[in-house]
Amino acid sequence: MAKLILVSADDTRARQMLALAQQADIQRQPQLVCVDPAKALAMAGLIHPSDFLVLQADEFDANVLERLRQRFPEPGDVPCILVTPAPTADLLMRAMRMGVRSVLRWPLDPREFNEELARVAARTPAAVQTEARTFAFSSCKGGAGTTFVAASFAHAVATQRGKRVLLVDLVQQFGDAAFVVTDKTPPATLADICQQAGRLDLALLDACITHAHPNLDVIAGAGDPVKAGDIKAAHLELILDLARPAYDVLVFDVGQDINPSSIMVLDHSDTIYCVAQLSLPYLRAGRQLMEIFRSLGYPAERTQLVVNQFDKHAPVTCRTLEDALGARVAHTLPADARTAREAANQGVPVLALAPHSAVSRAFTQMVDTVFPQPATRGDGLLARLLGHRAAPASSPSPSSPPSPAQTQPAARQPLTLGKQA
Ligand SMILES: Nc1ncnc2c1ncn2[C@@H]1O[C@H](COP(=O)(O)OP(=O)(O)OP(=O)(O)O)[C@@H](O)[C@H]1O
Ligand SMILES: [Mg+2]
Numbered sequence: 001m002a003k004l005i006l007v008s009a010d011d012t013r014a015r016q017m018l019a020l021a022q023q024a025d026i027q028r029q030p031q032l033v034c035v036d037p038a039k040a041l042a043m044a045g046l047i048h049p050s051d052f053l054v055l056q057a058d059e060f061d062a063n064v065l066e067r068l069r070q071r072f073p074e075p076g077d078v079p080c081i082l083v084t085p086a087p088t089a090d091l092l093m094r095a096m097r098m099g100v101r102s103v104l105r106w107p108l109d110p111r112e113f114n115e116e117l118a119r120v121a122a123r124t125p126a127a128v129q130t131e132a133r134t135f136a137f138s139s140c141k142g143g144a145g146t147t148f149v150a151a152s153f154a155h156a157v158a159t160q161r162g163k164r165v166l167l168v169d170l171v172q173q174f175g176d177a178a179f180v181v182t183d184k185t186p187p188a189t190l191a192d193i194c195q196q197a198g199r200l201d202l203a204l205l206d207a208c209i210t211h212a213h214p215n216l217d218v219i220a221g222a223g224d225p226v227k228a229g230d231i232k233a234a235h236l237e238l239i240l241d242l243a244r245p246a247y248d249v250l251v252f253d254v255g256q257d258i259n260p261s262s263i264m265v266l267d268h269s270d271t272i273y274c275v276a277q278l279s280l281p282y283l284r285a286g287r288q289l290m291e292i293f294r295s296l297g298y299p300a301e302r303t304q305l306v307v308n309q310f311d312k313h314a315p316v317t318c319r320t321l322e323d324a325l326g327a328r329v330a331h332t333l334p335a336d337a338r339t340a341r342e343a344a345n346q347g348v349p350v351l352a353l354a355p356h357s358a359v360s361r362a363f364t365q366m367v368d369t370v371f372p373q374p375a376t377r378g379d380g381l382l383a384r385l386l387g388h389r390a391a392p393a394s395s396p397s398p399s400s401p402p403s404p405a406q407t408q409p410a411a412r413q414p415l416t417l418g419k420q421a
Contacts, residue, residue, distance in 0.1 A: 003246070004028040004117070005047060007040040008056035008083075013106070017054060017083070020110050024117040028052065029245045035203045041067035043206050046246075048164060049074075056083040056106060060091055069098055081116055083108060132166070132247040134240075136269040137306075138254040138262075139276070140285035145308035146275040147171070147253050148340060149333065151180035151218075154251040155349040156363040158215035161371050163248035166209075168219045168239070170262055171255035172231065175223030182212035183347025186220035191227035193219065194235035202242050213349075217247075228257075233264040240268055258292055271370075272298060273330070275306045276321065278314035283324050290325045304330035311335065331369065333362045 004026055008014040011034045021030045033040045037055040040046060041064065047053065049072065057064070060082055072078045076099035084091070085106045095103050102116050137150035147169075154167040169177035169190060178186050188208035196204060210218040219239070222228075243250055252269070254262050266272055274289055276282040286305075293303045305325060307318055310332040318329045336350075336359035343350045351360045 003048070003051045004030045004054070005033055005040070005051050006030060006054045006056075007033045007035065007037050009034065009036040009039075010056070013056055017056060017108065017113075020108060020113050021054070021117060023110070024114045026117050031202065031246060033203055034201065038064045038067060041071055043203075046202075046206055047071055051079070053080040054083060055080060059084060059086075060095075062094075065094055065098060068100070074099075081113075131244045132250045134244070134250045134252070134265075134269045134271075136252045136254045136266050136272045138258075138266070138272060138274050138289065139256050140274060140289040141276075141282055142256060144275045144277055144282065145333075146255055147174070147177050148180055148344075149273075149275050149306055149308055150251055150253040151177045152350050152359075152363050153366060154218075154249070155181045155213065155216055156351050156367045157249050157251075157371065158213060159351065160364060160367050162215060163371070164215050164217075164246075165249045165251060166217045166219065166243050166247045167212075167251045167253070168243075168265075169221030169253050170231075170236075170265065171253055171257065172222045172228035173225040173255075175221030177253045178210050178212065178218045178220040179347055180344065181216060181218065181347075181349045182210060184210055184212065186210040186218070189220045189222040189227070191222040191224070191230045193239065194231045197235045197238055200238055200242070202246065205239065205242055221253075231261050233261045236261050236264050240265075258289075263296065266293075266296065266298070270302070272303045273306045274303065274325070274327065275308050276325075277309050278307060278311055278316040278318070278321065280316060283316055283321060286321070286325045290327055294326075300327065303327050306330060307332040309333070309335040331362075331366045333366075334358045 004021055006014055006017045006021060008017065014032050014034050018030055018032050033043075033046065035043075037057050037060070040055075053068075055064070055068075068078060068080060072080070078098050078100045080100050082091070082095060082100060082103045083106050084103070087103045087105060092103055101119070104113060104116065135150075135153070137146050137153075139146035151167055154165045157163055158165040167177060167181070169175060171177070172189075172191060175189060178184075187210065193200065193205065193208045208219070210220055212218050240250075252265050254265060272293065274286060274293075276286045290303065305321060305327050307321065307329050310318075318332065322329055336357055339350050339354045339357040339359050343353045346353065350357065351363055354360055
């Protein structure tokens with residue numbers, strides 16, 4: 001999802017820009033970030049190459065411009081408007097050299113600002129999607145591999161489709177989801193965020209998030225069962241409200257807990273996966289979980305099965321599981337103990353550690369099914385029969401916004417200086 005990110009350390013000014021931007025037909029999700037532009041540019045995971053920025057500050061020093069250039073390395077095309085009370089000739093020169101779209105004077109002239117934003121809309125058609133697609137991974141029995149599957153899937157979507165993904169660990173007892181994809185120490189946990197719910201905004205949320213990989217952020221679990229009590233449905237709703245416009249995909253590790261807060265997440269999920277294995281205990285427990293889902297009114301197409309540690313010799317087959325649970329097996333993942341163990345020991349996602357392993361290939365296939373790539377001209381019959389992919393794995397899916405590098409470079413707009421108020 002391409003966004004219009006409005007940045008100012010001054011809360012009132014930020015809100016004034018938001019009010020003006022909302023009057024313009026920009027077809028982008030506006031997002032308010034009330035911090036200093038230099039800080040916003042340093043926030044990992046906040047700004048994507050397909051976003052458009054409006055930065056407001058009393059002055060812009062070389063440090064801010066340098067960070068801006070690093071964010072948008074495409075020469076001559078920085079999708080950004082700088083807004084400042086007294087733009088100097090030096091700032092105008094440097095901004096123009098970098099390819100910044102325009103420099104406007106604060107206070108903004110609404111008509112001029114709207115014209116600039118209209119140019120932005122014309123330049124890069126934003127994706128139609130405005131809210132993140134949400135996946136919940138639940139399990140009917142401990143040890144099914146729910147955390148491993150949820151976290152590895154989140155990482156696979158982020159790296160193979162270039163989507164911005166937020167993984168949220170709802171299971172406070174173990175707090176282990178973050179460590180499936182990173183060895184970084186989380187700056188805060190979900191319980192910490194909920195404790196500060198009263199003053200939660202995007203900047204605070206960002207400070208609490210573990211930026212695991214360029215497109216993958218994680219809200220870690222507490223690893224303390226006592227803290228589970230701090231997490232209320234209202235808190236999660238607040239986090240969802242902030243995260244859904246800011247990310248393309250949300251992945252929740254719900255685990256086995258069915259309580260008011262996890263039900264809130266399940267209610268908001270587009271797809272609810274139940275992770276199971278092919279054995280009788282999973283069959284029995286899975287049936288109960290599906291009954292709960294039915295009693296909560298979730299339609300059958302939303303609740304799907306993921307068979308983990310698939311074994312074709314298991315006494316319970318996928319067909320038996322489907323019949324007993326009344327749900328479709330959407331994905332199967334093989335047992336790959338060595339890769340899973342190594343990845344867990346190193347805090348490296350399986351797809352990064354062993355991209356050609358059986359389990360990594362299964363995650364790639366899962367991503368291909370959930371976010372199919374458009375067929376390209378190069379996908380001839382022979383290539384398809386041989387299973388060759390014409391497009392690189394990292395190219396975006398149909399719902400991904402084109403990155404500036406993929407769109408035709410726009411004709412360079414003249415640098416505009418805002419009118420004196
Ligand atoms: N496909 C797989 N092949 C091999 N090992 C796996 C596979 N999936 C998961 N595991 C391993 O099984 C163990 C349990 O996995 P995980 O912690 O993800 O399960 P869980 O369902 O989240 O458990 P819990 O109920 O404790 O939350 C981990 O050591 C994980 O590395
Ligand atoms: Mg778990």
